[in-house]
Amino acid sequence: MKQRPFARLRAPRSLAAMATAGVMALALTACGGTTKDSASNSGSGDAGSGASASANPNAPIKEGLKIAFLPKQINNPYSTIVDKSGIDAAKEYKGEAKEVGPSDASASSQVSYINTLIQQRQDAILVAANDPNAVCGPLKQARSRGIKVIAYDSDTNPDCRDIFINQASSEEVGRSQVKLLSELMDGKGEFAVLSATANATNQNTWIKFMQEELKKPEYSGMKLVKIAYGDDDDQKSFQQTQGLLQAYPNLKGIIAPTTVGIAAAARYISGSKYKGKVVVTGLGTPNQMRQFIKDGTVTKFQLWNPKDLGYLSSYAAAALASGQITGAQGETLKAGRLGERTIGANGEIVLGPPFTFEKSNIDEFDF
Amino acid sequence: MTAIAEHKPAPPKPGTGGGDGGFIDLVLRFRELTILAALIVLVAVTTAVNPRFLSAQGVEDIFLNASILVLLAVGQTLVVVTRNIDLSVGSTVGLVAFVVGDFVTNSDHGLVVAVALGVGIGAVCGLVNGLLVSFCGVPALVVTLGTLYVIQGLNHYIAHGEQISAAEVPQSILDLGNGAILGVPYLPLISVVVMLLVGYYLRAYSSGREFYAIGSSPEAARLAGVPIRRRVLTAYLASGVLAGLAGTLWLARFGTVIADPAKGWELKVVAAVVVGGVAIVGGVGTVYGAALGALLITTIGSVLVVLKINSFWQEAIVGLLLLLAISADRLVALRLARVLRKRNARHG
Numbered sequence: 001m002k003q004r005p006f007a008r009l010r011a012p013r014s015l016a017a018m019a020t021a022g023v024m025a026l027a028l029t030a031c032g033g034t035t036k037d038s039a040s041n042s043g044s045g046d047a048g049s050g051a052s053a054s055a056n057p058n059a060p061i062k063e064g065l066k067i068a069f070l071p072k073q074i075n076n077p078y079s080t081i082v083d084k085s086g087i088d089a090a091k092e093y094k095g096e097a098k099e100v101g102p103s104d105a106s107a108s109s110q111v112s113y114i115n116t117l118i119q120q121r122q123d124a125i126l127v128a129a130n131d132p133n134a135v136c137g138p139l140k141q142a143r144s145r146g147i148k149v150i151a152y153d154s155d156t157n158p159d160c161r162d163i164f165i166n167q168a169s170s171e172e173v174g175r176s177q178v179k180l181l182s183e184l185m186d187g188k189g190e191f192a193v194l195s196a197t198a199n200a201t202n203q204n205t206w207i208k209f210m211q212e213e214l215k216k217p218e219y220s221g222m223k224l225v226k227i228a229y230g231d232d233d234d235q236k237s238f239q240q241t242q243g244l245l246q247a248y249p250n251l252k253g254i255i256a257p258t259t260v261g262i263a264a265a266a267r268y269i270s271g272s273k274y275k276g277k278v279v280v281t282g283l284g285t286p287n288q289m290r291q292f293i294k295d296g297t298v299t300k301f302q303l304w305n306p307k308d309l310g311y312l313s314s315y316a317a318a319a320l321a322s323g324q325i326t327g328a329q330g331e332t333l334k335a336g337r338l339g340e341r342t343i344g345a346n347g348e349i350v351l352g353p354p355f356t357f358e359k360s361n362i363d364e365f366d367f
Numbered sequence: 368m369t370a371i372a373e374h375k376p377a378p379p380k381p382g383t384g385g386g387d388g389g390f391i392d393l394v395l396r397f398r399e400l401t402i403l404a405a406l407i408v409l410v411a412v413t414t415a416v417n418p419r420f421l422s423a424q425g426v427e428d429i430f431l432n433a434s435i436l437v438l439l440a441v442g443q444t445l446v447v448v449t450r451n452i453d454l455s456v457g458s459t460v461g462l463v464a465f466v467v468g469d470f471v472t473n474s475d476h477g478l479v480v481a482v483a484l485g486v487g488i489g490a491v492c493g494l495v496n497g498l499l500v501s502f503c504g505v506p507a508l509v510v511t512l513g514t515l516y517v518i519q520g521l522n523h524y525i526a527h528g529e530q531i532s533a534a535e536v537p538q539s540i541l542d543l544g545n546g547a548i549l550g551v552p553y554l555p556l557i558s559v560v561v562m563l564l565v566g567y568y569l570r571a572y573s574s575g576r577e578f579y580a581i582g583s584s585p586e587a588a589r590l591a592g593v594p595i596r597r598r599v600l601t602a603y604l605a606s607g608v609l610a611g612l613a614g615t616l617w618l619a620r621f622g623t624v625i626a627d628p629a630k631g632w633e634l635k636v637v638a639a640v641v642v643g644g645v646a647i648v649g650g651v652g653t654v655y656g657a658a659l660g661a662l663l664i665t666t667i668g669s670v671l672v673v674l675k676i677n678s679f680w681q682e683a684i685v686g687l688l689l690l691l692a693i694s695a696d697r698l699v700a701l702r703l704a705r706v707l708r709k710r711n712a713r714h715g
Contacts, residue, residue, distance in 0.1 A: 103527075198679065229678055234621040234628055235432065236668065242428045243672020246419045263623040267533060271545040273424055288623045291534035 055326045065095035067124040067317045068117050069310075070110055072154060074101040078285075078306055078367045079128065082153065085310030086126065092336055093318050107131035114138035117147075124148040124317035129156040136160040148320040152313035155348075162320055162327040164348045165313045167304040170202065172353045173257070174209025176302065177282065178219065180356065181253050184279045184299055188221030189252030192244045194265055194282075196232045196258040206257050225251070230261045237264030245274055256282035262301060266292040286357055286365040293362050305355035306367065312338055312351055398644030398652075398695070402659040406666060413670045420673050430555035433665040435460075435613045435620070437558040439636040440643065440657040441565050442609035445602040447640055448569075450582040450649025451500060451507035453603060456610040457632035458518035459492045463614025465522055468531030468624045475537035485615030486608050492518060493607015497600035519627055526626030533622025544619030554616055558658070561609065566654045578602065582649025638685055639664050642692045651696075664688070 069086055071079035083099040090097035100117070102109035107130050115138055117125050125142055129135050129151055139149050139160040149156075152165040181191060193210065195203045207227060214224060225248050230237030237260055245251055256262035262282035269275050270292055280292075284301045292298040315335040316325075325331045327347040332340050341349045357365070414421040439456050446453045463485045471481050492514065499510040533541065543553055569575040580588040581595050589595055618624055637647075643660025645652025664685055671678050 226675070228672065233631075234617075234623070235435070238621075239428075239432055239665075239668050240672055240678070242425075242432075243669055246417060246422075246425060246673045247675050249419065260623075260625070263533070264621065267622055285530075287532040287534065288530065290532060291622070294534070 055328065055331055056323050057325070057332065059323045061093045061095075061318045061322045061324070062123075063094045065090070065093070065123045065318055065321050066121070067095055067097045067126065067314065067321070068120075068122045069097065069099040069101075069313075070113055070117070070125060070127045071099065071101045072128045072130050073104055073109075074099065079153075081306040081365070081367050082128075082310040082313075085307040086314035087310075089311045089314035089336060090318070093315070095314075095318055097314065107134040110135050111138050114142060118142050118145060121145075122147055123321040124150060126150045126152050126313050126317055127156065127161070128153040130154070132157045148317060150313060150317050150320065153309060158346050162347060163316055163325075163343065164346070165309065165316055166348050166350045167309050168352070168354050169350045170205045171209045172350075173283070173302075174206040175213040176353050177206065177255050177257060178210050178213040178222075180300055180302060181255055181279065181281055182219055182222060184281060185222065185253045187218065190223045190225045190248055190250050191253035191255065191279075192226040192228060192248065192251060193224065194228050194230055194237060194240055194244070194254055194256040194258075194261045196230065196261060198229045200258075203257050210255070230256075230258070230264060232258055232260040234260060234264050237261045238268050241265045241268045242272075245272075245278065251278060253279040253281070256280065256284075258282070259284050259288065262298075263288045263292075266297050270295055270297040283354070284357075285367060286362050287367060289357065290362055293357070293359055300356050300358045302354040302356050304351055306365075308338060308355070309351055311336065312341065312349070316349060398692075399656045399659055401695075402643060402656065402663055406659065406663050409663070409666060409670055413673055417673050420670070427552060429662075429666055429669060431552055431620070432669065433662045434554040434558040435616055436632075436635065436639055436661040436665055437555075437658045438561060438609050438613045438616070439632065440639045440661040441558075441562050441654045442606035443636045443640045444643075444645050444652060444654045444657040445565065445569075445578060446507075446606050447637075447645050447647060448578050448582045448649055448652055449599050449602050450585065451599060451602065452511060452637065452647075453493075453496060453606045454508070454511040454633045454637075455492060455496060455514040455518055456606060456613075456636055457629045457634075458515045458522065458627070459489055459607060459610035460614040460617055460629035460632060461627040462492070462518050462522040462525075463488050463611045464617040464621075464624045464628055465526050465531060465626060467615050468536060468618045469525070469529075471537055471540060472531060472535040475539065478539045478543060481540055482612070482615050485618075486611040489607045489609070489611015489614065490604060491607070492610065493604045494600075496607065497603030500603060501596040501599040515633065519630070522627050530626075531618070531622075531624040536618065536622055540615075540619050541622055542619075544616060544621070554620065557612070557616070561612075562654050562658050565605070569654065574598070579650050582646075582651070584650075635664065636661075638689055642685075642688045644692065644696075646696055647693075660692075 067090060069083040071083055073079065087097040087099065100113050102113065110127065110130055111134065114125065114135060118138070118141060125147055127135060127139065127149065132155060136157050139156060143149055149161040150163050150165065151161040153167060155164045185191065193207055195207060211224065213219070214222065226244060228240040228244055230240045241254065241264060244254065254265050256265050262280065262284040265280050266289065269278055269280055275297055280298050281301050283303050285303060289298060289301055312335050316333055319325045319333050320327065325333055325343065327343065329343055329345055331343045333343065333349060334340055343349055410421065419425060443453055443456065466488060467481050467485045470476065470484055496511055496514055499505050500507045546553055548556070569578060577588065577593045577598050580591065580593055581598055585595060617628065639661035640657045641647055642663060643652065643656035643658065645657050667684055668681050671681055
């Protein structure tokens with residue numbers, strides 16, 4: 001267990017893996033202002049220099065652009081949704097999009113696909129990197145031939161791509177979880193966090209922002225009594241949930257920012273006397289949470305919207321290939337129905353706040 | 368009721384032999400009693416601090432939590448008493464949970480078919496282990512470490528990034544995991560029945576006694592005409608079958624299954640068995656002890672949360688228990704040897 005890094009927001013296994021690099025990138029960005037200053041400067045400098053031509057925000061999107069999505073692995077329900085949405089978006093701007101990719105999410109398996117895409121003279125390649133460095137060589141080659149490279153969902157080394165579409169920022173994830181719980185608990189009562197492992201980087205970052213958010217006066221009635229760790233093991237998460245409810249008789253809510261944790265907490269509570277008395281929320285996938293939304297154990301939970309991620313990535317590819325943007329910080333990307341996004345440091349675009357799933361919309365998603 | 372006291376010739380009665388520290392002998396030899404006492408103390412202290420621990424819901428939770436581990440521990444006991452080990456059970460549970468989950472998803476084939484499929488897959492895994500160990504003579508540690516990875520890989524291949532969600536699993540199966548008959552949940556009931564059956568077999572049948580004989584001294588057992596290969600094969604088959612059953616129950620209990628959910632459980636099971644007084648070198652131990660060991664380890668996990676102790680300590684405490692258990696085994700062996708020497712000197 002210990003060596004799987006993405007502190008397991010363990011959704012479908014590969015979703016977790018997919019997000020790994022993304023989260024690492026988040027962590028990098030989060031520290032960007034302080035410790036990683038030099039890194040981020042060189043990164044954005046590189047992105048700037050890579051964009052030799054200046055951006056023309058008013059350039060029309062070219063018709064017939066050829067773009068290709070290269071997910072971590074094909075036949076994964078999550079990546080299928082992301083890429084299909086991106087392909088649909090391409091139809092909006094009259095481009096030709098397709099999805100190609102390996103059947104396993106190993107570090108090197110994407111390389112041969114990139115080489116093929118270069119030979120096919122695609123206008124843009126969108127890649128969800130299995131490994132931030134393994135794909136670098138071929139991606140650099142692609143860029144030297146004028147092909148735009150967009151990382152989405154899971155970043156590559158910043159030198160190797162023009163833009164990274166980040167699914168959610170750590171800060172937003174953390175803060176919005178507290179907001180959501182406060183809404184569900186009417187802003188008062190004791191609550192606990194059921195996390196993954198104690199050293200899970202992304203969960204810890206989210207929890208840190210949760211604690212920041214709790215300092216605001218509007219949450220004065222809420223008290224975080226315990227951070228428990230279920231190690232993303234079903235049984236252990238079960239036990240932690242049981243223990244929390246016994247140890248803290250006044251517990252009114254649980255935030256589980258990990259997909260194994262939220263499912264276990266919800267499953268335990270749905271079959272216990274605490275159902276309806278204790279609020280469960282956190283980060284989960286619609287399929288695993290559907291039953292608990294329907295039986296009323298869980299009212300709302302969050303995750304980013306994979307459809308929007310694909311859509312935004314697709315528009316970013318088109319804008320890059322048409323010269324509307326170059327990937328430099330401060331440029332504005334016009335992304336169809338999603339409106340505008342500004343490119344941040346390190347050539348990164350954040351999709352937005354996490355998406356909230358509830359009874360009314362959960363059936364629109366299947367992953 | 369350790370097996371040492373049963374198949375060594377004319378064992379000294381506890382408290383009468385040796386004469387020095389008879390009570391300690393008693394306590395050490397009756398490992399089940401020691402664990403039971405530890406368990407009672409643990410529960411009593413926790414309840415004193417937080418009475419909710421022993422509420423109806425609390426007790427139900429403890430037994431529900433332990434049942435899957437108890438099943439696996441019973442299977443593992445059969446293997447360990449024959450001086451072997453089965454490290455592949457965690458992977459088998461994972462494979463079964465996923466495959467059965469996949470099979471029943473969106474099409475209810477009925478509970479019986481699902482359980483049969485799970486047990487069948489487990490049996491195949493156990494058979495492979497058993498054949499390799501007993502007929503090919505490959506060391507059990509290596510064989511089951513190999514099958515651990517093979518089964519794990521197979522599971523990853525089948526799962527392929529998918530997951531089973533509770534919403535897709537038929538209610539009849541989910542009910543097995545959370546339902547109850549006359550207020551007693553099915554899961555612990557199944558575990559207790561299995562434990563009693565296997566316990567009775569090992570104690571009362573001569574073929575059951577042969578498992579201990581093999582573990583005590585394979586050479587002597589062979590000379591005595593014990594069908595070693597067949598017994599070892601049976602042990603692995605039983606362990607596989609129980610892992611298959613446990614995998615199905617895992618699906619029933621948790622509903623959500625990712626690939627390889629019980630990763631790392633093989634060591635948990637071995638720990639439970641050893642803490643429960645089954646000697647890792649074979650020949651000694653009962654399924655009751657192993658089941659109590661599983662219950663103790665599971666309860667410690669729950670107690671720590673209730674007592675608001677950092678759960679990092681859980682692993683450390685389990686490790687400590689293991690060391691204690693092994694030290695106790697050693698102590699018993701030394702005392703027994705001394706007692707026997709004295710006897711021989713008297714009679715010789």
